[in-house]
Amino acid sequence: MSDLKRYEEAIVKYHSDLRIKSVPVLSLEFYYQYIKELKESLVDFRNLKGLAFKNKWEMSPDWNIDTPIKEEVIIVTDAKLSIVFASRNMIKMNGYVAADVLGKSPKMFQGEVTDRVISSEINTAIQLRQAFEKTVLNYKKNGEIYACLIKGYPIFNIKGELIHYIAFEKAA
Structure with missing residues (x-):
């Protein structure tokens, strides 16, 4: 019993000598934010994989959705350019x-200062069903202008039919 008492006294002494008495609350907030973003990216990844499976996408070797979904905004449109998927991290960008x-x-996302020549080049690539990479001046929801690097790819199904476009975007 006396050994147990000495052990407890040693633990109390050790902890009283430490400089940090508790975990800073701010560190928990950062940790929570990281876990929340990770969870959202996993949900986006699952939803995007489901969209790909449902529509029988023929995956291009030029892009990999595993890594970008954490770091870039992903937007998928149908063949008529109507948005059918947008990753949750888009709110941080725009x-x-x-x-x-x-x-x-x-x-x-475009407006008055969006370069019409670049927009035309993107439209041409889309019409030709080609991949493209361009930096565009877009507008945030609050009206602020931001430069957006867009890497766009056509998506075909296993029959070779164009069914979607996918764009990996990030603030440039």
């Missing part, structure tokens, strides 16, 4: 949530 953009055209 202030929009998926519900704001589903069913709309990606042109909703």
